[in-house]
Amino acid sequence: MMMDNDENKFDQWLQDAAKTYNVPPRLAPREEMWAQIQAERALGARRVVVRRSWVRWGLAAAAVLLVGIGIGRWTVLQRSNDGTPVASGDTTGSALVYQLAATQYLSRTETFLTGFRADLRAGRGEAFPGQARDLLATTRLLLDSPAADDQRMRALLEDLELVLVQISQMEAGRDRRNADLITQDMDQRNVLPKLRSAIPAGPVPVRTQGAT
């Protein structure tokens, strides 16, 4: 009985004392939060549209690469059957396809990373992790393709892979500290200047179906 009485007293005391636990220092900042909610909802609607176009582009790039791989394998088979030696650095159709895919990819990635830096400065960045994942898939396809036979291209693709992995792991644009570290890393590795110098001058040669 005494025990129950003590427990009740404790519960009452605890309830009073606990009112000081995590007391908000001010009233809810209504206007600030409302503005943010409206902005994020508008961005969310835009993100759906943007996401669709990125998915289409990713599929198109992957298709181009797969065609390249197919042509490459077919060429190797044909040459083996003919008894012709398979030379590296060939200028066949497959090499051209890889080159086109790589150029498109580099152009897209340059646009993406430039936008990433600009949007971070403006406090935006919600859509980046998803887009980075799309580009990452293409990066890895290219790393496994003859496009990466060139040492400079391979080094660039590896740098890009590292940057894209970091962006893809950001938490829905809220990871400000990580984002700053990523941009510092990009600067230290001269990623954007290297990327720009790797893109041939002039317009991107091929616009595949579905690319925007």
Place this chain on the structure above:
Amino acid sequence: MDERDLINRVRAGDGSAERALYDAHVDRVYRLAYRLAGDEALAQDFTQETFIRAFAKLDTFRGDSALSTWLHTITTTVVLNGLRKVKRFHRREADLEAADGVIGGRRESEPDLKVRLREAIDALPQGYRTVFVMHDIEGFTHEEIGVALGVETGTSKAQLSRARAKLRESLADFAGEWIA
């Protein structure tokens, strides 16, 4: 205005109704988020996320419970998931600091009741702490807590009882205060 009318207007895309719904519930949602997160920036993020999800999913609200209960269900889900991510992030930072040889000097515990109480509540298992904060601090009923957390009312009661027992143990030094 009747809540059902308000919901119907929001569903029909009425911006002023959205704002009215937000105004009617934001203070409670924010306070709950703050009590659970203990951080202003996180509480704001969680509140915003709650309303973004609520507006997006309002069509799925069937009206079986009060709108406030439905909103608090979203709030607790958002907050508890968010806190898990924050905890993982802090653990990763702590690992990095340890790898760098930085010794994060543990703060000496102060004999102050307020500080000790906060530490004791923070140290509760997540489920106990959530029920304790919602019931003993924010005044939710066990039925409301049950709906919000997706547990039986009896589970909520049992978790509260265990939370209090743990706190009684942790705060034994202050026994004089409540017995007096």
